[in-house]
Amino acid sequence: MADFKLQVDESNKATELPLLRICGTVQQNPHMRAFWGSVFSFFLAFLGWFALAPLGLEVATSINMCENQKFPPAEYPLRPAYLKYKSLKTGLEYCQYGKVKDGDTITDCAAVPADVMSSATATAEEKSPYAPSVLAKCVCTTGTECNGMIANAGVAAVASTIFVRIALGTLLERFGPVNVQASLLTFGAFWVAMAAAISAPWNYALIRFFIGCAGATFVTNQFWCSLMFAPNVIGTANATAAGWGNLGGGVTQIFMISVLFNPMTSSGMEADTAWRVAMIVPAVLFVITAACLKLLCWDTPTAKRFDVSVTGKTKKPSLWDYVEVCSDFRVLVMIMQYSACFGTELAMNNQLATHFRTYFQMDAADASALAGAFGLMNLFARSLGGITSDILFKYMGFRGRIWAQFLSLFFEAIFLFCFGLVDNSQPWYVALAVLVCFSLFVQMAEGTSYGIVPFMNRPQLAVVSALVGAGGNLGAVIAGFCFYRPIDDPLLPFQVHAGYVMFWALLSPCYYWAEHGGMFHGPKEVTSEIKAAEETKV
Template sequence: MSDFKLAVNENNKATELPLLRVCGTVQQNPHMRAFWASTISFFLAFLGWFALAPLGLEVATSMGQCENQLYPTAEYPKRVAYLKYKNLKSGLEYCQYGKVLDSNDAPTDCQPVPADKLLTGTDEEKLQYRPAVLAKCVCTTGTSCNGMIANAGVAAVASTIFVRIALGTLLERFGPVNVQSGLLSFGAFWVAMAAAISAPWNYTLIRFFIGCAGATFVTNQFWCSLMFAPNVIGTANATAAGWGNLGGGVTQIFMISVLFNPMVDSGMLPDTAWRVAMVVPAVLFVVCAVSMKLLCWDTPTAKRFDVAVTGKTQKPSLWDYVEVLKDVRVLVMIMQYSACFGTELAMNNQLATHFRTYFQMAAADASALAGAFGLMNLFARSLGGITSDLLFKYIGFRGRIWAQFLSLFFEAIFLFCFGLVDNSQPWYVALAVLVFFSLFVQMAEGTSYGIVPFMNKQQLAIVSALVGAGGNLGAVIAGFCFYRPIDDPLLPFQVHAGYVMFWALLSPCYYWSEHGGMFHGPAVVQKSLPKVEAAETAV
């Protein structure tokens, strides 16, 4: 159609991605409206989804769940969390004269004060225990406080698994605009309800329901796949999702440095400040949902989606999921996505608390470092999509598979390296490794959805939903199997790296007769069509 603002192919899908060409009515420019609506809605969903993560210690303090609130040092001086504690700024330890260790090298008490210090020492030197060196909220590994935050983090990503799976059918029945608006409206209620958190059970419950907003990712990818042609689909999907994921990094800084700290500095009590701060993303959810409903279309030529657009002739049913899951390549992609997007979700939950408790950084500094991980989405996921499209252009479909493998491989390497950075090293060492780790995590997410649109044309919504759910499954696996049970601040990162490497090495499982595989070209060549047009039949 000549009145589109973008160049399109015979299916009215855009063959270009001009980010700033946003002019025109919805009939003239449905493609970029969909792109920006899917991006902004997913960005805000991420912002609200992880808004409580950087505020974890403030929330724990409000509920009285810190180790030194549950177990006052005057009554429980021998708590393991205290015996292990060392203040990194002052260099002072809770045990002034060292720890008493059992046969397994676990601390059981502090060494008694030497006799000469009892006789001639100062008041400070006569102390066996030094509670003054402890943080305001002790929430280190192994405490119930840390376990509570970890459990809530797992709940926040677990709920999204089920919603993402359900979206495969819901998108086909109601279309991207209705589904995305509905998810944001539902999420807005629970983000606002976070202001009423009063106990661990409702903290976990509210994070569980807020997590449903994370399913907006499936709509994000499906909607872009309806709007953009194969030659730019990798870039479009990666950029829309990457800039959406950017919300996970922005929220680390936004909630602390833009909302919480200024509120406290203005005289508001910390317990009130974090609660008021949670209302802000809830309002943004509602504004975005209403705007999307009024201004966007599901497809280039129709306000509402019809399954016939993807070539599907049957009505959506639950059996579609069974048919898709019979394909081992889909299962591998689900688990590979669990190893990249699942890792990002796990980091969004872990990093701020890790820097605050293990490196003992101030809230604003810890949130800035944790935010650096998510801020790499500004370009890293797009870089993955661009790399996938570029290699596809020059060496065919196998280029997309190699891009996927290499991204996951180096993600595993740098995740393992991050797990080797202890708190005796400067913070910038951790940041440097974190930047490279983040780069490859998000590139792998982009390369994943450079492959997804080609896997099963008729079941595109179902495949997108299942792979997206795989990302959340990875975060749950990481939370329950690596970060929650292992009583060590660094070992979980190293074990997690092994998980990523395992799935990276299964990339040779990808092979389609019409596309080829990692080491083989296609067995079936459509000679009558140029490469790019032939690819269109797979999307």
């Protein structure tokens, strides 16, 4: 047996997760090199993937897609986005003397009072029923072309990843985690850099579509850790690696605005130039990380390159593997449950910054900070889900992992619904408090999901990991097209989305395996894998 820096089982998988034990050569410590390699690569991929989300209004302004750019208020005073507009900071409305309604539809602004019209001191704007000075620099509220462009680009960014994640089930088996991860980052680097050339809505959506391919690095992240860590710690290892990778989605909300864009504009750079230059930074980081993976990491504990025999698979990878895996309804339930948690996180990464900027009318830095708080919960929340899954597994057996999954999804749905009840008449910290609770359970559910995945079909681990990961992106596409894009209301989409999450949470009793048990029943038989896990419990 090799002289590893970590304690290992008979398969050379680590039975512990000492985060700071990073010493030794790649032969001595392949486990933690793989762990940190998967974390940093996925973190940067997430950062680049959603780098354009907090910059959405800057992009819209640069390509003249704001409502008040396309339809100047002086020429189009009756645009619905204007008639509904109210400044939360000043309390002033575009319709400064009231609104004219036909049922629930606002048709015009009320006429100017006679005393104002006759006043010699009243300004020209005061003598108009419309107050265009109240409008934001970029009006991009629900129902505008601008908002639709940002929503469509957000859907494109997560849609492409579905196909790439599915393909990785075979590609990982053929080329191994290191080669796949380095290739995804290199490809992603080109398209992140190309974002600096966005000039129209069509290439904005196209570039976000191709950048989305980098999001498939999650599948490698989970598959790689599953090759390196034993069953007793796999929930914690997978959840921590993915959670700290997902942290990039929160960091990018703050990093792109407060660290890059705002300092650049403060130094005198034009806003149109600043956001374009800012996009070059994650592209460069992608290339550096890809090179480090190739030079410093191995695919498995004992081999530089992966071989399918490591997972107990005796046949070559093929497309039929996907048919075999999808014929298991339990895998399909897990795919959709993951769409309800990771898909929700992706949807929030696309929605929150713009939601806070347009609905709560916050400035870019404040909106990105609140949106970033959602992703920053990944610092511990996803790990907490994995740890909870491992602890309940220790005391309740495999059904403990299923209960952890159900409870996380259940409370995710509750707090998502509550977030959809927070309107802009309430203080921002109310939205933040609910958002933090909501985020906690979203990320816990992601961690509990991949506490179950490695046990579902071990020979087809790569394919199962890929399909479940793709389910997360499918959930984001469903949310974008079915909830956030078509519903002309700032809060109702969150409430409807909560119902979607609750539906899939209630299907948790569908999980049952003879060798593992189910939500309400123990196993009928005990496998060697479970015995090994029991023996390594401490």
